[in-house]
Amino acid sequence: MELVFPTIEMKQAALEFRQEHINQGETHISGSGSFLQAEDYESWLEKITSAKTASETGWVDCSTYFAMLGDRIIGTTQIRHTLNSLLRYDGGNIGYGVRPSERMRGYATKILALALDECRKLGIDKVLVTCNTVNIGSAKTILNNGGALDSEFIDARGEAAQRYWINVS
Numbered sequence: 770m771e772l773v774f775p776t777i778e779m780k781q782a783a784l785e786f787r788q789e790h791i792n793q794g795e796t797h798i799s800g801s802g803s804f805l806q807a808e809d810y811e812s813w814l815e816k817i818t819s820a821k822t823a824s825e826t827g828w829v830d831c832s833t834y835f836a837m838l839g840d841r842i843i844g845t846t847q848i849r850h851t852l853n854s855l856l857r858y859d860g861g862n863i864g865y866g867v868r869p870s871e872r873m874r875g876y877a878t879k880i881l882a883l884a885l886d887e888c889r890k891l892g893i894d895k896v897l898v899t900c901n902t903v904n905i906g907s908a909k910t911i912l913n914n915g916g917a918l919d920s921e922f923i924d925a926r927g928e929a930a931q932r933y934w935i936n937v938s
Contacts (some may be wrong), residue, residue: 770843770876772834772883775817779842780810780836785834786842788867799866800880801845802833831855836867836880840937843876846869847883850891859924861897861932864886865910877910881935885914885937902929911935 781858807813817833844867865880900907916933924930
């Protein structure tokens with residue numbers, strides 16, 4: 770598996786990936802830079818490209834990747850290069866998600882590990898990762914990648930969530 774920045778050539782595979790989430794009734798694709806809400810693939814691609822250097826817009830710089838296994842998109846991850854007060858409270862440095870048909874196969878653990886490698890390259894020493902308290906699979910993914918539980922909180926949606934820190938260096 771490898772992390773790949775999305776390209777226009779990946780459009781058909783990306784749209785199939787997106788449709789699979791829609792077919793499952795999901796309203797969000799974690800770690801995708803709001804791909805599900807995008808008007809079209811091209812505008813989403815433009816958005817995530819400009820987000821690499823978003824600091825002048827008031828947002829933090831971030832990198833969004835597809836997790837690829839051959840030519841199949843297994844999941845997504847987004848790495849926020851820094852934390853603002855909102856991300857420090859809810860969201861953290863890394864978001865990740867796995868396509869519905871590929872869940873519970875260990876892919877999330879690998880995607881997070883690859884995202885941590887990217888953080889090392891960016892010079893990020895310590896990352897914050899959050900998940901809903903009821904998402905036992907995500908908590909295990911974070912723990913399997915060296916996460917240490919910091920605290921529990923109520924997220925922006927009013928749900929119980931947890932903050933984990935991972936030392937990257």
